[in-house]
Amino acid sequence: MTDSLKSSRPLFSSILSNQYFLNSIFFVLSFWVLNQVAYLYEVAENVSVFYPPSGFAMLLIYLFGAKYLPVYFIAIIIGGLPQRDVLNYGLDMLAPDLRQFFIYGTAGLLLRKKTFKEQVLDTKFFHFFILTSIATALFSSAIFIFKSLELNSLFSLERINSVASFFVGNLTGALMALPIFVFYMALRSFLWKSSIIRT
Numbered sequence: 131m132t133d134s135l136k137s138s139r140p141l142f143s144s145i146l147s148n149q150y151f152l153n154s155i156f157f158v159l160s161f162w163v164l165n166q167v168a169y170l171y172e173v174a175e176n177v178s179v180f181y182p183p184s185g186f187a188m189l190l191i192y193l194f195g196a197k198y199l200p201v202y203f204i205a206i207i208i209g210g211l212p213q214r215d216v217l218n219y220g221l222d223m224l225a226p227d228l229r230q231f232f233i234y235g236t237a238g239l240l241l242r243k244k245t246f247k248e249q250v251l252d253t254k255f256f257h258f259f260i261l262t263s264i265a266t267a268l269f270s271s272a273i274f275i276f277k278s279l280e281l282n283s284l285f286s287l288e289r290i291n292s293v294a295s296f297f298v299g300n301l302t303g304a305l306m307a308l309p310i311f312v313f314y315m316a317l318r319s320f321l322w323k324s325s326i327i328r329t
Contacts, residue, residue, distance in 0.1 A: 150197070157190055157198060158205045164310075165209035168303065176226050177292045178299045183209060184234040185263060185304030189311040191238025192246070203231050229273050237266050251312060263304035271297040 164183040171180040187202050206227045207216060214223065241262055245255045274296050 153194055153198065154201045157187070157194075157201050158208055160190075160314075161187055161202075161205035161209045162211070164307075168299075169213055171299070173295050174292045177296045178303075179295050180306070181299040181303035182307040182310065183303070184230055184266070184300065185307030186310055188234040188238040188241065188262070188266070188304065189259075189307060191235055192241040195242065196239055199231075199235050202235055203227070206230055225277065229270065233266050233270055233273075237262050251315065256308075259308060260305070263301060266304060267297050267301035270300050 161183050164186055168178040168181045168183060172178045187205065191198060191202060207219070210216060210223075216223075241255075241258060245252075245258050271293055275293055
């Protein structure tokens with residue numbers, strides 16, 4: 131009995147590592163695709179009136195857990211391609227990337243802690259997600275204003291005028307990420323059931 135358990139462990143760990151790899155590829159690709167959509171609605175540098183990637187990443191952290199946080203940061207960097215010059219990656223790029231990473235990564239973990247034991251996508255989840263989306267948009271906007279004031283220049287004044295667009299983009303983006311996530315969950319459930327039926 132113990133021998134069979136020992137022999138099944140490498141297979142189980144192999145399945146888990148393959149699952150992590152596939153989830154990571156999906157995470158990075160989906161973030162990149164949504165980021166390209168966000169670029170279509172960009173009204174100023176780092177300001178889009180429709181920004182769903184962060185909200186969707188928050189939902190994936192909620193679903194997959196803290197072990198995908200490094201994947202999230204990689205997704206943020208790759209998500210800027212081809213518009214960003216990542217070969218000359220510096221503090222001007224790192225600051226907004228870290229802001230996004232910490233705010234939405236923390237929000238995803240908080241969402242997971244508060245609602246994961248409940249049925250996925252039940253009423254409690256929806257209510258908590260909407261509140262979290264508003265809070266993340268407000269917090270991101272507050273940091274955006276603070277960084278703009280720090281610059282103390284004409285460019286910073288222009289960025290302050292973009293705060294409303296920044297807030298709306300983060301909020302609507304997070305809320306619009308929810309139906310994308312629901313579709314993903316439905317598709318995942320369908321594929322899982324189909325694979326069980328085939329076997």
